[in-house]
Structures are given as structure tokens and as C-alpha cells.
Amino acid sequence: MNAFLSFTVIGVVTGAAYAIAASGLVVTYATSGVFNIAQGAIGMVFAYVFWQLVDVWHWNILLATLVVVLVLAPVAGALTEVLFIRRATGQAWYVSMVVTIALFVLLLFLADWAWGANLHAAPSFFGDRGWHLTSKVLVTWHETISILLAGATAVFLRVLLYRTRVGIAMRAVVDNRALAGLNGARPAWLGTFSWALGAGTGALAGILIAPILDNLSVLALTFLIFYAYGAAVLGRLRSLPLTFLGAMVLGLAYSYAVGYLPQNSFFDSIPISGLRESLPVVMLFVVLLVMKQGSIEGSRVRAFRESVDVAPFTRSLVTGVLVVVAMAIAVSFMSVGDVVDVGEGxxxxxxxxxxxxxxxxxxxxxxxxxxxxxxxxxxxxxxxxxxxxxxxxxxxxxxxxxxxxxxxxxxxxxxxxxxxxxxxxxxxxxxxxxxxxxxxxxxxxxxxxxxxxxxxxxxxxxxxxxxxxxxxxxxxxxxxxxxxxxxxxxxxxxxxxxxxxxxxxxxxxxxxxxxxxxxxxxxxxxxxxxxxxxxxxxxxxxxxxxxxxxxxxxxxxxxxxxxxxxxxxxxxxxxxxxxxxxxxxxxxxxxxxxxxxxxxxxxxxxxxxxxxxMFKGRFAGQPQAVVDLPATAPAAMSGVAAAGTVAAVTPPSGTAAVPTSA
Amino acid sequence: MPSADAVTPPSAPARAGTALLERRQPPVIELRAVRAAYGRIEVLHGIDLALPAGMVMALLGPNGAGKSTVLKVTSGQLAPTSGCFHVMGRHVNGIAPDALARAGVCTIPEGRAIFPNLTVAENLRIMTYGGSSKREVEERAFARFPRLSERRRQLAGTLSGGEQQMLAMARALSSEPAVLLLDEISMGLAPLVVDNLYSVVSAIAAEGVAILLTEQFARAALAVADRVGLVSQGRVVAEGRPDELPDDLAAAYLGGLQAKGG
CATH class of the missing domain: 1.10.3470 (ABC transporter involved in vitamin B12 uptake, BtuC)
Known part of the structure; x- marks a missing residue:
């Protein structure tokens, strides 16, 4: 019974951290329309920053929390939006996702470079002290604070998104960005604000969840927060209550899996321990499959003009032969190491x-x-x-x-x-x-x-x-x-x-x-x-x-x-x-x-x-092709001289106007 | 109540006397030789247009003439490539649509100008960026469209087409604009609903708001318009009072107008 209570407490605490991370994802998605794959990496980086401030520079832990969650992370999130994400506005959906993947990769690199070499334990509030739920089950203050903060975050976000004008406007921007502008809201500013908010919640989740790991580790911590994606998806990236429910279920399932699934010898040929680790992700997969999908989107198709030539057969064949011949000649001049590099490439x-x-x-x-x-x-x-x-x-x-x-x-x-x-x-x-x-x-x-x-x-x-x-x-x-x-x-x-x-x-x-x-x-x-x-x-x-x-x-x-x-x-x-x-x-x-x-x-x-x-433009003497045109661009009308053009107006091409049908 | 003095240009020439200023009051919206393009495709080839204070002007013309593009320029959604865009006497080429909206230019764009995933009440809340309080907005909207009051907790996307357009028009009512830009508000709606919407337009016009509207089908628009501009091939080819329109031009551009008029 005590063991069960202990696992439940751990599960609720984990769920609380998931809930905060997932709600950050939901907020960013609901208010900027971008699913931030990098959310896990953001939480990881700020957990390290927090460790740096508290354990290395000996800041007061409360001050460090406030500075990280309310200042550093929001500023970083806002800068990210202004510098990178904003440019993806109005482009195909995967462009913004690719930007967040790139951000994810960059953050992994940075964290690995700065902190990856050594192992450290994450700082927690009040260390191991806490209060007794029963005589055998100790709930640390850190765990208590985590649960309380999750609740506070939930209430804060709910009120912000549904009761305040700025929150409603952020959701309005996702619905119809142009119309939000026509209403007088500032879409660009709102996007920046939502990223600041998302990064802040991500950082808070990172700080709270990090002590679960014995040692901070770039990948482990990132993927620990990544589990929260399952909760966000359960909330269909919109519903905060469902997201919180999903986070709690995930947290408890993870904790019970750790506690009750049989402990095999380390990564035996039967992958039980692997199953435990990947349980939240398996849940994410199942949720994705079971979840009802919206009907096929026909209305939001964007014309995404990509003028990519497809080489005709002979040209592709000739190019292929040339590439092979060039490679055969090139390898004979290269050192062994270079050949291996090129081959791997x-x-x-x-x-x-x-x-x-x-x-x-x-x-x-x-x-x-x-x-x-x-x-x-x-x-x-x-x-x-x-x-x-x-x-x-x-x-x-x-x-x-x-x-x-x-x-x-x-x-x-x-x-x-x-x-x-x-x-x-x-x-x-x-x-x-x-x-x-x-x-x-x-x-x-x-x-x-x-x-x-x-x-x-x-x-x-x-x-x-x-x-x-x-x-x-x-x-x-x-x-x-x-x-x-x-x-x-x-x-x-x-x-x-x-x-x-x-x-x-x-x-x-x-x-x-x-x-x-x-x-x-x-x-x-x-x-x-x-x-x-x-x-x-x-x-x-x-x-x-x-x-x-x-x-x-x-x-x-x-x-x-x-x-x-x-x-x-x-x-x-x-x-x-x-x-x-x-x-x-x-x-x-x-x-x-x-x-x-x-x-x-x-x-x-x-x-x-x-x-x-670029080459084609240069050699054909044509202006560079325009890459993307908005879907709303009306068909070119200049060439067609319609009936009844007023005589004072000379058609630019000099073609005769078609006579009026009357 | 928006009135003519709300539209008085802050930048009016100081040397001009009051009477002169009254007489030479610049149009609330003016386009001079405006060209505009989507990418490389130029759509407006030199639009000249002046919307005097308190007037209702209808832009008519065939499909693809550039009517909606004119409204995109005048609402700040598309910057002119050349020419001048003046609002209340100020040169504002390249102004952001949200800045223009806060300055009192209310635009109801083509299509259903609502946020489908927000409730009716939340849609109304967004309208408070125009400057009115939440209470004022709701009072005005619900007084004119009681149906919206019944549906205030409903997602706007689940409303019928007519109700959605009512919700969109509620912004024109509640934000007390100096200028109102309406793009094809009758599109896809039943004639009865269209009549209802245009009675709202006349009511707003009666309050002295300058209105620029586009319609592909002229009947409803001509009933409220003081002036008509005919747009074709990215130019304003004729402009005047509705009865001044040359018959042959009207026939050429507006198709069934005469049949309905006569």
C-alpha cells in the first residue's frame, strides 16, 4: 500500500510537470498555429540554465526560478518568434514545423556543447525535505510545489485564454490572422507573446521535472518532456482540461510502469524495460490513432508554387552517368579517410x-x-x-x-x-x-x-x-x-x-x-x-x-x-x-x-x-521567378482586353479591344 | 456617434480659415494613381478614387475587375506599388491594417468575416480593439441582431451564413468607425438576408459614416449608394451619381441592372 502511494505521488508529480509542458505546447499551438517540436529542448536547456544559476553560481533558488521562468525563457521565446518563426507565417504548414525541428537540433547541440560533458544532479526546492502523507510515504516540498504550480498554471492559462481580451485575440489570430488585424489587434505582437508564454511554461516544466532523473542528461531530459506531447495531442492541441487529464494519466502510467513492470536484467533480449521507457510514447501513438480526425481540409489549401523542374529521362540518365564517372575519378585522387566520408555521405x-x-x-x-x-x-x-x-x-x-x-x-x-x-x-x-x-x-x-x-x-x-x-x-x-x-x-x-x-x-x-x-x-x-x-x-x-x-x-x-x-x-x-x-x-x-x-x-x-x-534567370535574361504567390492572386488579366474599355485608356499591349457584345 | 468632425484631418493646413477648411475638407479616403500587384501580376493600373465624408460609394464591376483589391489597398492589407493612399488627408502608404483599424477604418472583408472557433461573445470581445467597451459592443450588436444574443455562447463557425454575416456586421455597428469598407457582403446569402444587411448599412450611413462598398450584383448596393464607381481592368472607368451612369456603360458592366431598374 505504501509502495502504491509512493508511486502514485511520483506519478502525480510527473503528471504535473507533463501538464505544464503540454499546456505550453497547447498555448503555443492555439495562439500561433505552430506546433513547437522544440518544446522539450527548450525545457531541457532552461533546466540546465537553472542548474547553472543555482548550483554553479549559487543564486537563491527562488530568485533563479523567477528569473528563468519569467525573464530568460520568455525573452528567448519572444526572440525565437521574432527572428525565425514569424518568417514562416503564411507559408506551407511544414515550413514552421521544420523551423522548430531545426531549433530542436540547435538546442540539443548547444546544450551538449555547454553542459553535456559532465553529469550533475538537478537542484530541487528544499532538497529532500517534505511532509509525511502516511508514516512511510514522504512527499517532498519540491513535489508539493510541482503539483501546486501545475494547478496554478492551469488556472492562469485558462483565465488568460478565455477571459482576457489578449488571450481571445491570440486565439483569433490562429483562426484568421488577417481578420484579427482588421479588428485592430496586433497579430505580430500576439504571436511573440504566445511564444514567450510557451517558452516560460516549457522552462517551468523543465525545472520541475529534471529532479526525476538521477543526473541531468541532454537527451534523456528532452525526451522526458517530449512525453508531454502525448498529453497535448490527447487535448487535440486545443483543450487545456483534456491536456491536463492526459498528462496525469501519462504521469501515473509511467510511474506505475516503473514500479510494477518486472525488472529484467539490463536490456535483456526481452525488451520489457524498453517497454517501460517507451510507454508514454506508445500511448502517444495509440492516442493519435484512436483520436477522431477532422474531416479532410479542402478550404485551407494554399497555392504553394514550387517551380521545380523534372529532368527528362535522357537528361537524368546522362547526369547519372556523369556523376558516377566523376565519382570514380574523384575517389582515385582522395585519401582513404576522404573516400569513407564521401561514401557515408x-x-x-x-x-x-x-x-x-x-x-x-x-x-x-x-x-x-x-x-x-x-x-x-x-x-x-x-x-x-x-x-x-x-x-x-x-x-x-x-x-x-x-x-x-x-x-x-x-x-x-x-x-x-x-x-x-x-x-x-x-x-x-x-x-x-x-x-x-x-x-x-x-x-x-x-x-x-x-x-x-x-x-x-x-x-x-x-x-x-x-x-x-x-x-x-x-x-x-x-x-x-x-x-x-x-x-x-x-x-x-x-x-x-x-x-x-x-x-x-x-x-x-x-x-x-x-x-x-x-x-x-x-x-x-x-x-x-x-x-x-x-x-x-x-x-x-x-x-x-x-x-x-x-x-x-x-x-x-x-x-x-x-x-x-x-x-x-x-x-x-x-x-x-x-x-x-x-x-x-x-x-x-x-x-x-x-x-x-x-x-x-x-x-x-x-x-x-x-x-x-538563379542560373536560368541569368542565362535567359529573365527576372527571377517569384517563388510563392498568395493563393488569392487573381488570374492575370493584363493580356485579356475585355469588352468596353473606355477609349481614353490605351490597352498596354496595343491589342484591339473586343467589341461590345450589344 | 461618429460625425464629420471626427474625420477632420489633424494635418489640415493651418493657414486655411475654418470656412475654407470646411469647404476643402479632404475626402476621408483618397487613392491617387494607385497601382497594386500580387507578386509580379499588377492588378490595379492607376486607380483614382475619392470617398467624401458621409458618402456611401459603391464600387461595381465584373468579376476580377479589381474591386476587392481596391478594398485591400484601402484597408491596408495590400500596399500600393506606386501612387498615393490618403486617409483623412494623410499619406499612409504601407500602413499596417491593424493600425488603420484602430484609427477608425472598419473593414468587413469578403467571405465570412468572423472567427469560427471563437464563440459569438468572444468574437464581440475582439471587436473592442476598435475602441468601444465590451458592454457597448454587446449592447449595440444585440439590439440590432437579437439572434446573436441567443447564440452568444455558441461557436461562431456553427452559425448559419446569414447569422455569421450579422456577426461580422456587428463590428461595423459597434466600433463607431469613421470609415466603413464592405467587401461583397451579400455573397452567398439569401435575398431576404441581403436586404436585412443593407438596411443596417443604410442605418450606419445615416449616422454620417463614410462607406465604401463593393458588389458584383448591383441592385442592393445601388439602393443605398450616393455615388457609384465602375471598376474594370484595374481602373475606375466611370464615376458619378447612380442616375448619372451612362446607360450603355451600365449595361456593359452591370448586366441586368437596367432590367431591374426598369
């Missing part, structure tokens, strides 16, 4: 390429491509890795799992789909990859390089050229697909699901097919990546690794195959070459990818289409 490029049909053409964002890649590497290692069969197994396993993941996720759209895929990746991190069946905990497994058609591909040079050949074949095949009916259907689906349905297209089959295709390509990429580095481990395919992959795809041009190639290679080169210039800064490639991702608002189509356009 090309293999990663194949994983990035898997996003081209899925996200670039089909508009379905996935945050678990590296997980599919990991499955590919796993299959390659276990099914006779030294042969063609291993590659087939990788393609097959990843494709089938991709379809299985997609099957329930088909009813989800946009943001929810992205969250479900991330939850899947996270569950695989905990329940499968670290087990002895797969990559073993903290260890690696050996993946042989395949020899195909009697060719020896064991050397780095030949394998890198082989990877380039595989990439080019895939790209040529995908482009052929893009020009065909399936490609058209994908683009139509991205533009308007409602229109596709009314035309009789079977979107379920289309989504399933493109998901399986994308997962299969990612699996192949993962198998080849594993073979390139020969000793892959679970961390190579961890869920957070999927985020830079998505950022690379977006930054270099999500709808282009050449962007995937350049993205993969530059990521690999940055993580070795540029890294060697600044050995003191860990994971520099995260910083650069994050920075590039944040800049996506300036050029949502990506780098490759931008450069192509």
Missing part, C-alpha cells in the same frame, strides 16, 4: 532520397527515416550480409514495416502523421534497437559489404562508386515515377486531398504505396550505410538522427534528387572535415544543419531549386 544521401517521393512530392512528413534505415542495416547484417540477398532483405523488411507503420497512420495528416512517425522511431529506440536481437546495448554489429555480380566491392573506393551507382539508379527510377501517373497523383495529393478524393483517386492505396516505397529506399540506404561504416550501432539510427535527415532534405530541396545527393555528402563532410577545424565543439554538423533549417523560411523550395532558378 552518399549512403546517407540515399536515406535523404527516400524523403523525396514521400515528402517532396507526396507532402507526407516522416520523422522516422533513420529508423527504417536501421531496420535495413539490421536485416543486412542478419541475412547473409555479404550478398545481394542481404540488400533484398533490407528493402523488404523496411518496406513491410513502413507499410505497417503507415497503415494505421493513414488516417492521420500533416502534423499528427509526423508525430506518429516520431513516436514510432522513439519506441524502436527503446524496444528494439538496443536489444541483443538487433544492435545490442551500446555495442555494434558487423555488416559485410556485398559482392554483386562477381564484383568485389570490399574496398572503400569500389564501394563508394557502387553507392553512387545505386543512388543514381534510384534517382533515375524515381524521376521516371515522378513523370508518370503515380508521380502526378502524389503531387495532386500534396496540393489538395479533397480534390483528389472528389476525382475518385484512392488516397489510401497511394499513401500506403509511397510510404512503403520510401521506407524501402531508406532501408536500402541504411543497409548500405551500415556496410559503409561496417560497424553500425543503435545510436547511428536513433530517433533524433532522423531530424537532421529531414532538415537536409528540406534545406537542399525536398522535391529534388540532386538535393538529396548534395545533402548527404555535405552532412558527412561537415561532421568530419569541418568538425576537425573545431575539435572542441561536439557535433558541429548538428549546429550547421540546424542553422540551415532555420533559414528555410527565406527559401522554402530549398537550395538546389534556388540555384537552378
Amino acid at each position: 552518399v549512403a546517407l544521401g540515399i536515406v535523404v532520397l527516400s524523403l523525396v517521393p514521400l515528402a517532396g512530392w507526396g507532402g507526407q512528413v516522416s520523422l522516422c527515416q533513420m529508423t527504417f534505415a536501421g531496420l535495413g542495416a539490421f536485416a543486412m547484417a542478419h541475412v547473409d550480409g555479404g550478398s545481394f540477398l542481404g540488400l533484398l532483405a533490407a528493402i523488404g523488411l523496411a518496406g513491410v514495416v513502413g507499410a505497417i507503420v503507415a497503415l494505421p497512420a493513414l488516417r492521420l495528416r500533416g502534423l499528427y502523421l509526423a508525430l506518429a512517425t516520431f513516436a514510432f522511431a522513439f519506441a524502436m529506440d527503446n524496444m528494439f534497437f538496443p536489444t541483443n536481437v538487433a544492435f545490442t546495448y551500446g555495442g555494434t554489429i558487423h555488416v559485410n559489404r556485398p559482392g554483386i555480380f562477381g564484383l568485389h566491392l570490399a574496398s572503400n573506393d569500389s564501394f563508394t562508386v557502387f553507392l553512387t551507382v545505386v543512388f543514381c539508379l534510384l534517382a533515375i527510377g524515381l524521376l521516371a515515377l515522378r513523370r508518370g501517373p503515380f508521380g502526378r497523383l502524389l503531387l495532386a495529393m500534396k496540393d489538395s486531398e479533397a480534390a483528389c478524393v472528389t476525382l475518385g483517386a484512392n488516397l489510401t492505396r497511394t499513401k500506403l504505396a509511397v510510404f512503403a516505397l520510401s521506407a524501402a529506399i531508406a532501408g536500402l540506404g541504411g543497409a548500405l550505410y551500415g556496410a559503409m561504416i561496417t560497424q553500425p550501432g543503435a545510436t547511428d539510427f536513433a530517433s533524433e538522427q532522423s531530424l537532421p535527415i529531414l532538415l537536409l532534405a528540406v534545406v537542399f530541396g525536398m522535391a529534388t534528387t540532386s538535393g538529396a545527393f548534395l545533402g548527404g555528402i555535405s552532412y558527412s563532410l561537415v561532421s568530419t572535415k569541418v568538425q576537425s577545424l573545431a575539435p572542441g565543439i561536439p557535433n558541429l554538423q548538428w549546429a550547421l544543419t540546424g542553422l540551415a533549417g532555420i533559414g528555410i523560411t527565406m527559401n522554402p523550395s530549398g537550395t538546389v531549386p534556388y540555384v537552378v532558378r
Whole structure:
């Protein structure tokens, strides 16, 4: 009984912290329309800042709390909105999400750089002191304060959003930004305020939840707060009461799971302990699947003009041959280390390429491509890795799992789909990859390089050229697909699901097919990546690794195959070459990818289409193409001279006016 | 009560005598050779338009003529690429729509100008940014549209089309604007509802508010308009009192106008 009470107390406290973090998410989403993937990272960073102030600089703990929650975090949130998020206003929905993913990656990098090296315990209010619920169950003051603060936050947010004019106006801005302006509210200022509020609640949640961990850890703390996303989704990103209920259920479930699920030896082959860790994420996944989705959105379709050329077959073939030849010549001049870097880059490029049909053409964002890649590497290692069969197994396993993941996720759209895929990746991190069946905990497994058609591909040079050949074949095949009916259907689906349905297209089959295709390509990429580095481990395919992959795809041009190639290679080169210039800064490639991702608002189509356009503009002597036009832009009227133009007005083109019909 | 002196320009030339100032009172809204574009596509090719204080002006013209774009410019939602945009004698090119709204220019944009996920009461609360208190807004809105009072706790998105337009018009009533801009308020509504809305428009006009409105279908608008501007091809091609409109032009632009008028 005492044990049960203790677990209940811990559960309620955890739930309280989740509730605060989740309500921050809901507030940001409800008032700025942006789902802040980085919320967990914001909480983590400010938990570290809090630790820095209290334990290192010996501030008064109350003063530190006030400064962090009421000053530092809101200012940082407001700056984030002004500098980055605001630019995404009015662009496609995924642009703002990509910006928050980039922010997430950047914050992970910064925290790891500043605090990652050492382990510290998080400070808590009044240490271990507390009051006795029963003679055996002690409730610390920190826990008491957490619960009280959660309640206070709930009441505060409820009153703010539903009773005050500024709160109602913030919700109005999400509904109809232009109209809110016409009413006299200041939409830009309200967006800034909502981010300040979201960051403040995120920081408070981070401070309260951090003592649950024995030691502060960048990833563990981030993902601890990430659990709160499940609660926010249960509240459908709108309802604060439901969010609080969800947070409490999550907190209690987590606590009981820790207490009552059998304690196996550390990461035994039966992944029970992994199940415990990933329980909240599994709940997130289940909630997403069970939750009723809104009807298909037809009204809010935005014309998102992307002038991405699709190369005709001969051009793509010639380009492919040239790239392979160039690579074959290049590797012969490179040092061994450089060849390995480039080879890894090309293999990663194949994983990035898997996003081209899925996200670039089909508009379905996935945050678990590296997980599919990991499955590919796993299959390659276990099914006779030294042969063609291993590659087939990788393609097959990843494709089938991709379809299985997609099957329930088909009813989800946009943001929810992205969250479900991330939850899947996270569950695989905990329940499968670290087990002895797969990559073993903290260890690696050996993946042989395949020899195909009697060719020896064991050397780095030949394998890198082989990877380039595989990439080019895939790209040529995908482009052929893009020009065909399936490609058209994908683009139509991205533009308007409602229109596709009314035309009789079977979107379920289309989504399933493109998901399986994308997962299969990612699996192949993962198998080849594993073979390139020969000793892959679970961390190579961890869920957070999927985020830079998505950022690379977006930054270099999500709808282009050449962007995937350049993205993969530059990521690999940055993580070795540029890294060697600044050995003191860990994971520099995260910083650069994050920075590039944040800049996506300036050029949502990506780098490759931008450069192509620039060149075309220069050589054809035309002005640069306008990237996005508002959907409301009326059809060009200048060329059409309608009836009855007043004689005083000379038509600009000099064409004769059509005579009046009378 | 918005009145003519509310519209007196603060920047009126000091040297002018009062009587002169009265006579030369600038139009509340004036566009001079205004060009505007969506991206690279120019839509307005030099609009000249003056809305005198206390007048109701209807912009008529075929689909795609640029009527709504004129209203986008005059409400600050689209900055002119060239030309001058004056409000009460002040040059305000590039002003933000929210600043213009707080200065007394009330715009009811095309479509349902409401927040569907907010309740009726919350929609009314947003209208207080116009300067009136919450009580004033509710009193005025509910006095004119008792139906809204019955539905004040309901989400605005669940109202019928007519009720939604009533809610949108409540802002024109309650915010005591100096200028009212109405974009196609009759769109998609039953004739009876349209008549009701236009009776509200005349009531507001009777209080001396200058109104600029666009309509694709002229009948309802002409009943309340003091002046009519014909817009075509991004220009104002004719302007005058409704009865001054040349018959052939009216026939060309307004289609069934004469049939209804005669």
C-alpha cells in the first residue's frame, strides 16, 4: 500500500510537470498555429540554465526560478518568434514545423556543447525535505510545489485564454490572422507573446521535472518532456482540461510502469524495460490513432508554387552517368579517410532520397527515416550480409514495416502523421534497437559489404562508386515515377486531398504505396550505410538522427534528387572535415544543419531549386521567378482586353479591344 | 456617434480659415494613381478614387475587375506599388491594417468575416480593439441582431451564413468607425438576408459614416449608394451619381441592372 502511494505521488508529480509542458505546447499551438517540436529542448536547456544559476553560481533558488521562468525563457521565446518563426507565417504548414525541428537540433547541440560533458544532479526546492502523507510515504516540498504550480498554471492559462481580451485575440489570430488585424489587434505582437508564454511554461516544466532523473542528461531530459506531447495531442492541441487529464494519466502510467513492470536484467533480449521507457510514447501513438480526425481540409489549401523542374529521362540518365564517372575519378585522387566520408555521405544521401517521393512530392512528413534505415542495416547484417540477398532483405523488411507503420497512420495528416512517425522511431529506440536481437546495448554489429555480380566491392573506393551507382539508379527510377501517373497523383495529393478524393483517386492505396516505397529506399540506404561504416550501432539510427535527415532534405530541396545527393555528402563532410577545424565543439554538423533549417523560411523550395532558378534567370535574361504567390492572386488579366474599355485608356499591349457584345 | 468632425484631418493646413477648411475638407479616403500587384501580376493600373465624408460609394464591376483589391489597398492589407493612399488627408502608404483599424477604418472583408472557433461573445470581445467597451459592443450588436444574443455562447463557425454575416456586421455597428469598407457582403446569402444587411448599412450611413462598398450584383448596393464607381481592368472607368451612369456603360458592366431598374 505504501509502495502504491509512493508511486502514485511520483506519478502525480510527473503528471504535473507533463501538464505544464503540454499546456505550453497547447498555448503555443492555439495562439500561433505552430506546433513547437522544440518544446522539450527548450525545457531541457532552461533546466540546465537553472542548474547553472543555482548550483554553479549559487543564486537563491527562488530568485533563479523567477528569473528563468519569467525573464530568460520568455525573452528567448519572444526572440525565437521574432527572428525565425514569424518568417514562416503564411507559408506551407511544414515550413514552421521544420523551423522548430531545426531549433530542436540547435538546442540539443548547444546544450551538449555547454553542459553535456559532465553529469550533475538537478537542484530541487528544499532538497529532500517534505511532509509525511502516511508514516512511510514522504512527499517532498519540491513535489508539493510541482503539483501546486501545475494547478496554478492551469488556472492562469485558462483565465488568460478565455477571459482576457489578449488571450481571445491570440486565439483569433490562429483562426484568421488577417481578420484579427482588421479588428485592430496586433497579430505580430500576439504571436511573440504566445511564444514567450510557451517558452516560460516549457522552462517551468523543465525545472520541475529534471529532479526525476538521477543526473541531468541532454537527451534523456528532452525526451522526458517530449512525453508531454502525448498529453497535448490527447487535448487535440486545443483543450487545456483534456491536456491536463492526459498528462496525469501519462504521469501515473509511467510511474506505475516503473514500479510494477518486472525488472529484467539490463536490456535483456526481452525488451520489457524498453517497454517501460517507451510507454508514454506508445500511448502517444495509440492516442493519435484512436483520436477522431477532422474531416479532410479542402478550404485551407494554399497555392504553394514550387517551380521545380523534372529532368527528362535522357537528361537524368546522362547526369547519372556523369556523376558516377566523376565519382570514380574523384575517389582515385582522395585519401582513404576522404573516400569513407564521401561514401557515408552518399549512403546517407540515399536515406535523404527516400524523403523525396514521400515528402517532396507526396507532402507526407516522416520523422522516422533513420529508423527504417536501421531496420535495413539490421536485416543486412542478419541475412547473409555479404550478398545481394542481404540488400533484398533490407528493402523488404523496411518496406513491410513502413507499410505497417503507415497503415494505421493513414488516417492521420500533416502534423499528427509526423508525430506518429516520431513516436514510432522513439519506441524502436527503446524496444528494439538496443536489444541483443538487433544492435545490442551500446555495442555494434558487423555488416559485410556485398559482392554483386562477381564484383568485389570490399574496398572503400569500389564501394563508394557502387553507392553512387545505386543512388543514381534510384534517382533515375524515381524521376521516371515522378513523370508518370503515380508521380502526378502524389503531387495532386500534396496540393489538395479533397480534390483528389472528389476525382475518385484512392488516397489510401497511394499513401500506403509511397510510404512503403520510401521506407524501402531508406532501408536500402541504411543497409548500405551500415556496410559503409561496417560497424553500425543503435545510436547511428536513433530517433533524433532522423531530424537532421529531414532538415537536409528540406534545406537542399525536398522535391529534388540532386538535393538529396548534395545533402548527404555535405552532412558527412561537415561532421568530419569541418568538425576537425573545431575539435572542441561536439557535433558541429548538428549546429550547421540546424542553422540551415532555420533559414528555410527565406527559401522554402530549398537550395538546389534556388540555384537552378538563379542560373536560368541569368542565362535567359529573365527576372527571377517569384517563388510563392498568395493563393488569392487573381488570374492575370493584363493580356485579356475585355469588352468596353473606355477609349481614353490605351490597352498596354496595343491589342484591339473586343467589341461590345450589344 | 461618429460625425464629420471626427474625420477632420489633424494635418489640415493651418493657414486655411475654418470656412475654407470646411469647404476643402479632404475626402476621408483618397487613392491617387494607385497601382497594386500580387507578386509580379499588377492588378490595379492607376486607380483614382475619392470617398467624401458621409458618402456611401459603391464600387461595381465584373468579376476580377479589381474591386476587392481596391478594398485591400484601402484597408491596408495590400500596399500600393506606386501612387498615393490618403486617409483623412494623410499619406499612409504601407500602413499596417491593424493600425488603420484602430484609427477608425472598419473593414468587413469578403467571405465570412468572423472567427469560427471563437464563440459569438468572444468574437464581440475582439471587436473592442476598435475602441468601444465590451458592454457597448454587446449592447449595440444585440439590439440590432437579437439572434446573436441567443447564440452568444455558441461557436461562431456553427452559425448559419446569414447569422455569421450579422456577426461580422456587428463590428461595423459597434466600433463607431469613421470609415466603413464592405467587401461583397451579400455573397452567398439569401435575398431576404441581403436586404436585412443593407438596411443596417443604410442605418450606419445615416449616422454620417463614410462607406465604401463593393458588389458584383448591383441592385442592393445601388439602393443605398450616393455615388457609384465602375471598376474594370484595374481602373475606375466611370464615376458619378447612380442616375448619372451612362446607360450603355451600365449595361456593359452591370448586366441586368437596367432590367431591374426598369
